Amino acid sequence: MDFVLRPIGHVESPLQNRADAPRQGDEGAPDAWLVFEESVREALADVRVGDELILITWFDRADRDVLTVHPRGDTTRPPTGVFATRSPDRPNPLGLHRVTVLETTSLRLHVNHLEALNGTPIIDVKPVLGDPSER
């Protein structure tokens, strides 16, 4: 049984292709804008400047048939099952990105250090979980 993802927005970033993109957000990725669909305005209403978020994207330029990779593209490392790596190539190419909200304007969030490419579809946004007493 399959499930259908409906993108809720997309990334606006200076990163245009995989060769330009850092492998992780903390490896020099630029700031970017998250642009949301009107249909999710209410869901977005309580996200604030300074919030730490987990952004889930769809790596639309990934290869879903890849099951093993050389980690970080380093061919001196042995082929490794993708579930033990962060390769974007995998059966369901979801990206996980931890970002901080720098600015909000209506349906847009400005965030820091995002390695996703320009145009990448946004699937979900969740808060980073803090201490259990603060939930």
Next chain:
Amino acid sequence: MDFVLRPIGHVESPLQNRADAPRQGDEGAPDAWLVFEESVREALADVRVGDELILITWFDRADRDVLTVHPRGDTTRPPTGVFATRSPDRPNPLGLHRVTVLETTSLRLHVNHLEALNGTPIIDVKPVLGDPSER
């Protein structure tokens, strides 16, 4: 443009319904088994006992039309946009779970503290990122 998720396995857990489930894994959730499809055997091959993983599931019993909730079901708290909460009810009901691998047998992983219900579809597995020097 929509995307199709193909589940790669499912959860085996004593938790049978939402009323029984803790809201987060660190709030008393039981250990569970992750049971994978034969088709992803190679992708799973390098996951080891002791690994810390991010498990992504599909909350197949969630309501995708919900945009605001009372956090943690507490009606004394004001309605809040779901992107500022961890509610399973949301437009794309993906679950994020941080677990540790206790045991591996062929296509199964035994993991600790998982709040997902029995039968929940598994969508992806990724390693928790350690220090950049260890990637």
